[in-house]
Amino acid sequence: MSVSVFDLFKIGIGPSSSHTVGPMIAARQFTCQLQATVGLAAVHRLTVELFGSLSATGVGHGTDRAVLLGLAGHEPDRIDPEQIAPAIADIRTRRSLALMGEHTVPFIEKDHLLFRRKSLPLHPNGLCFRAYNARGDEIAMREYYSVGGGFVMDAAGERVLNPPASAGPDAAGHGRGLPHAFRTGAELLAQCQATHMTIAQLMVANEQHWRSAPEVHRQLMAIWQTMAGAVQRGCASAGNLPGPMQVRRRAAELHRALSRSPEAALRDPLLMLDWVNLYAMAVNEENAAGGRVVTAPTNGAAGVIPAVLHYYVNFVQGANQPSEDGIATFLLTAGAIGIIYKENASFSGAEVGCQGEVGVACSMAAGALAAVMGGTPEQIENAAEIGMEHNLGMTCDPVGGLVQIPCIERNAMGAIKAINAARLALRGDGQHVVSLDKVIQTMMQTGADMKSKYKETSRGGLAVNVVEC
Numbered sequence: 407m408s409v410s411v412f413d414l415f416k417i418g419i420g421p422s423s424s425h426t427v428g429p430m431i432a433a434r435q436f437t438c439q440l441q442a443t444v445g446l447a448a449v450h451r452l453t454v455e456l457f458g459s460l461s462a463t464g465v466g467h468g469t470d471r472a473v474l475l476g477l478a479g480h481e482p483d484r485i486d487p488e489q490i491a492p493a494i495a496d497i498r499t500r501r502s503l504a505l506m507g508e509h510t511v512p513f514i515e516k517d518h519l520l521f522r523r524k525s526l527p528l529h530p531n532g533l534c535f536r537a538y539n540a541r542g543d544e545i546a547m548r549e550y551y552s553v554g555g556g557f558v559m560d561a562a563g564e565r566v567l568n569p570p571a572s573a574g575p576d577a578a579g580h581g582r583g584l585p586h587a588f589r590t591g592a593e594l595l596a597q598c599q600a601t602h603m604t605i606a607q608l609m610v611a612n613e614q615h616w617r618s619a620p621e622v623h624r625q626l627m628a629i630w631q632t633m634a635g636a637v638q639r640g641c642a643s644a645g646n647l648p649g650p651m652q653v654r655r656r657a658a659e660l661h662r663a664l665s666r667s668p669e670a671a672l673r674d675p676l677l678m679l680d681w682v683n684l685y686a687m688a689v690n691e692e693n694a695a696g697g698r699v700v701t702a703p704t705n706g707a708a709g710v711i712p713a714v715l716h717y718y719v720n721f722v723q724g725a726n727q728p729s730e731d732g733i734a735t736f737l738l739t740a741g742a743i744g745i746i747y748k749e750n751a752s753f754s755g756a757e758v759g760c761q762g763e764v765g766v767a768c769s770m771a772a773g774a775l776a777a778v779m780g781g782t783p784e785q786i787e788n789a790a791e792i793g794m795e796h797n798l799g800m801t802c803d804p805v806g807g808l809v810q811i812p813c814i815e816r817n818a819m820g821a822i823k824a825i826n827a828a829r830l831a832l833r834g835d836g837q838h839v840v841s842l843d844k845v846i847q848t849m850m851q852t853g854a855d856m857k858s859k860y861k862e863t864s865r866g867g868l869a870v871n872v873v874e875c
């Protein structure tokens with residue numbers, strides 16, 4: 407499987423790419439298949455089982471609501487976040503839902519949406535859908551795996567695409583015949599050396615396998631605009647986040663404080679860190695509230711890349727004259743690094759802990775920042791490596807099963823770390839001992855050794871030491 411930059415950066419909804427976006431895609435895919443095979447009219451009843459981490463933290467991560475919305479035909483990139491609460495309330499009140507908005511079946515969550523503690527064999531995030539006819543016979547059954555970052559696989563290991571988003575000459579997404587295919591950091595560097603292209607130029611050439619160069623640019627700007635919109639909404643939204651902990655949103659207050667006294671920057675050169683923290687927290691508060699964000703490469707880690715990109719636009723480039731080319735270079739370079747992780751490791755907190763979410767986002771952002779600050783491919787690879795090396799072993803232990811604590815602050819920390827990783831790399835010549843490929847391999851091995859209680863189950867770490875109110 408080859409991966410496009412737009413597979414990594416997907417416009418979706420919070421709070422989780424693996425527990426919200428992926429299950430919504432899987433549920434919609436099952437319904438599309440029912441429509442194409444037995445026909446929706448043949449369906450009298452259906453059940454959905456959530457396994458492993460989807461069961462353990464699914465309610466806090468919105469998996470239950472995502473499944474209902476997917477069965478009703480909604481897509482994560484198109485649904486209006488404002489419409490989610492009324493749509494769910496309607497299904498719960500009527501105790502039924504309309505498959506693809508067309509054929510109504512009874513759906514009572516305690517009977518039809520079942521939480522299973524065990525895991526399915528292929529991944530901790532498994533789902534099983536079954537449909538029955540009027541006689542009670544099972545007429546369809548499918549298993550899916552939400553493997554992180556909104557990627558969904560079926561039981562045969564084939565990737566499930568969100569149908570309208572896959573439009574293009576390579577709808578299956580295999581991407582065979584890319585002009586500059588690479589799976590590892592070493593291959594990426596070799597391609598750059600052989601072609602004398604930058605990583606971003608190489609990525610544009612590969613992306614044209616799926617879409618034209620102007621379309622690549624247009625979609626990159628749409629990703630940037632969505633990231634900027636999430637920062638703006640986060641900075642304007644006060645109050646508490648959903649859930650029993652009633653976690654207070656902090657970005658709006660911080661934004662007011664920073665905007666009130668720009669002269670403080672003259673006294674405190676590190677005030678820039680407050681702004682980076684603000685950008686990251688604004689996005690992740692928006693994500694935790696179920697708002698519109700870009701999966702980058704996951705929703706739990708959705709704040710790191712926008713925060714570092716805002717730092718670049720506002721503090722390096724100059725906010726008055728943002729260069730679209732600079733933004734495109736940033737996103738394409740981040741995407742190239744993300745592809746190497748996707749090909750060799752995992753974005754799934756349920757599989758490798760938070761090193762696979764915030765750690766990968768930090769690595770992608772570090773390399774991207776090094777690129778737009780003039781780094782060579784070797785310095786970019788070094789920055790990406792540093793960004794992961796110092797996140798190795800980071801567990802996933804969300805308190806209350808919600809993507810709030812430690813996730814929101816963790817994105818701020820990841821963004822700051824990414825900026826420092828880029829600066830460390832840019833002070834060197836690109837030569838270094840630990841390669842990006844080695845650190846990715848180490849991350850994957852560390853994730854495999856990690857106990858499951860530290861992998862998005864909320865059965866260890868902060869999740870058991872902090873009392874949920």
Ligand code: SF4
Nearest residue numbers: 706755760763802813
């Ligand atoms: S702790 Fe990290 S991996 Fe776990 S839910 Fe939060 S952001 Fe995702």
